[in-house]
Structures are given as C-alpha cells and as structure tokens.
Amino acid sequence: MTLFLDILWTVLLPIFLMIGAGAVLARCFRLDADTMGKLNLYVFTPALVFVKFTENTLEASDMGSIALFWTSLVAILLAVSAAASRLAGVRVADRPSVAIGSAFTNSGNFGIPAAQLAFGAAGAAVQAVILAMENLLFFTLGLLLASGWRSSPAETMRTLVRQPVLWAIPAALLLRGHGNLIPTPLAVAVSTLGAGLVPLALVTLGTQLAGARHGSSGPALTAIVGIRLVAAPLIGLALVRLFAIQAPVSGMLVAAAGYPCAVNSVILAIEFKRSPTLASAAVFWTTLGSAATVTAVLSCVR
Numbered sequence: 001m002t003l004f005l006d007i008l009w010t011v012l013l014p015i016f017l018m019i020g021a022g023a024v025l026a027r028c029f030r031l032d033a034d035t036m037g038k039l040n041l042y043v044f045t046p047a048l049v050f051v052k053f054t055e056n057t058l059e060a061s062d063m064g065s066i067a068l069f070w071t072s073l074v075a076i077l078l079a080v081s082a083a084a085s086r087l088a089g090v091r092v093a094d095r096p097s098v099a100i101g102s103a104f105t106n107s108g109n110f111g112i113p114a115a116q117l118a119f120g121a122a123g124a125a126v127q128a129v130i131l132a133m134e135n136l137l138f139f140t141l142g143l144l145l146a147s148g149w150r151s152s153p154a155e156t157m158r159t160l161v162r163q164p165v166l167w168a169i170p171a172a173l174l175l176r177g178h179g180n181l182i183p184t185p186l187a188v189a190v191s192t193l194g195a196g197l198v199p200l201a202l203v204t205l206g207t208q209l210a211g212a213r214h215g216s217s218g219p220a221l222t223a224i225v226g227i228r229l230v231a232a233p234l235i236g237l238a239l240v241r242l243f244a245i246q247a248p249v250s251g252m253l254v255a256a257a258g259y260p261c262a263v264n265s266v267i268l269a270i271e272f273k274r275s276p277t278l279a280s281a282a283v284f285w286t287t288l289g290s291a292a293t294v295t296a297v298l299s300c301v302r
Helices: 002-028 033-055 060-088 092-103 107-119 121-146 153-161 164-175 184-195 197-210 219-242 249-257 264-271 276-301
Strands: none
Touching: 002 107, 002 197, 002 276, 033 107, 033 121, 033 164, 033 184, 033 197, 060 092, 060 121, 060 219, 060 249, 092 121, 092 219, 092 264, 092 276, 107 121, 107 197, 107 249, 107 276, 121 153, 121 164, 121 249, 121 264, 184 197, 197 276, 219 249, 219 276, 249 276, 264 276
16 A cells, blocks of 8 residues: 555656646646647657667567567457447447547557656656557557548558657667767757657646546446556556566556557547547546556556
C-alpha cells in the first residue's frame, strides 16, 4: 500500500495535475485543441523521438523484441474486443470503435510522460519505440477498421507518409552514435523541443478531454474500459513471459499495455462516423480510471 500511494503521489498525480490544468484553461479560454494536437504530432513528438532514438542505448534485438511484443499485443486485443463485442451484444455500428479503443493506447500524450516519470530516461526510450509501433499500426489497421476496410493502399500509405514520427526514427538511427554530425544549433533546437513535449502533451490532453462527451454508451463502453485498463496489462504480462523479455524493459512494457485509449481514436471516429460519442467517452473514462489501474500496475512491476 505504501508503494501504491508513493507511485500515485509521485507519478500519477503530477500527470493529472497537468491534465487538469489543460482542462481548466480550455474552460476559461478558447484554446484550439486541434492546433495544440498538431503541435504535439508534428513538432514536439518527432523531436523527442529523434532525441531518444539518437541517444538510445537499446540494442537492435531489444527494439525488435519491443516491436514484436507490441504487434502481438494489438493483434490479441483486436481479437478479444471482437469476442467481447459479440458476447456483450454490442451494436454492429459500435464495434469498430470498441476495437480501436481496446487495442490502441495513448502512447504519446500520456505514455511518454508516464514512462519518463515512472522509469526515467530508460522508460522514455522504450516508450519512444512503442510510440513508433503504435503510430504504424494505428494508421494502418486502425485506419482500415474505422473506414470499414474501404481505404485504398495508396490512401493508407499517404497517411503514413504524413506522420513525421515515422521519419524521425530512420533519421535518428542513421545518426545514432554520430551526434557530432548534427550541427550544434539544430541539435540544441531539437533537444529543447523534445524536452517540452511532456508538459505540452499533458496540457493538450486536458484540453481535448474538456471537450469530450462523457455520457455512458452501455456495454460498448464497459467493454473498452475493461479491456484497455484490466485485460491489456494482463495480456502484456503473459507476452513478456512468452517472449522472455527481461526486467526492467518487461515492466515498462506491461505498464504501457495498460495506458488509456488513444486520443486519435476520436479523430478517426469523427472522420468516418464511427460512434464518436462512444470514442470520446472511452478516452475520458479510461484516462480517469487509469489513475487507479496504472498506479496498481506500476506498483506490481516495480
């Protein structure tokens, strides 16, 4: 219990205070959450990913293990969500949102700050790999699910190409161990932008949650919350044992598996008219519920 309260106080409470600040600002001023989201996606997140991959001491085999873990986790969660939707009698129209909400996490706005506060620089480095995999899978599988598998390969590829996070990774890997090749002004600028991601991401998340619809959506919402916050970390625990991933990376992966729903799920739901109210409610309630569940998971893995 002491460890639980310590993690709640030192890791989760700072996160929720910054999220709360964003929500209050959104209520007091007309903040443009869409613009803030674009700043996160196109400026601050690529900068942090570039820095973390450049400085990353993880071996290629470790990155491969993380990629295999995350791909397997998403695949299993999609299968679990499909089964849960059928058993719970979820409306067919709501099932794409249940699948996306269950399988994809908020790896950026929530995940990187949580990993950095809980595990330090090593946690942020592992989370950067997860974020890259999450973007790759979300903008392929997630996009296809939301569109009803109507997206053409060309459209999917165009969406991926527009994600700067995925460009930051090969650039960083090429320069890994050769930081002296980066001009000093550029290195300082990128490093400073990367350092600003954590507070901006959480304030942005607060502004996005302030505009979310929080109403209940019955069994569909229950399925998403249960899978995302409870089933996902348990499946993650089974996978790290199956793949023989060692501590401390194993603990970081199990914790990351239980982070709340991806905010991008709301964007896809609105774009393709896939139960946007359900998607918004799922983001809100899983973020709120993660204060308890993520704290509990961190207490176990640490």
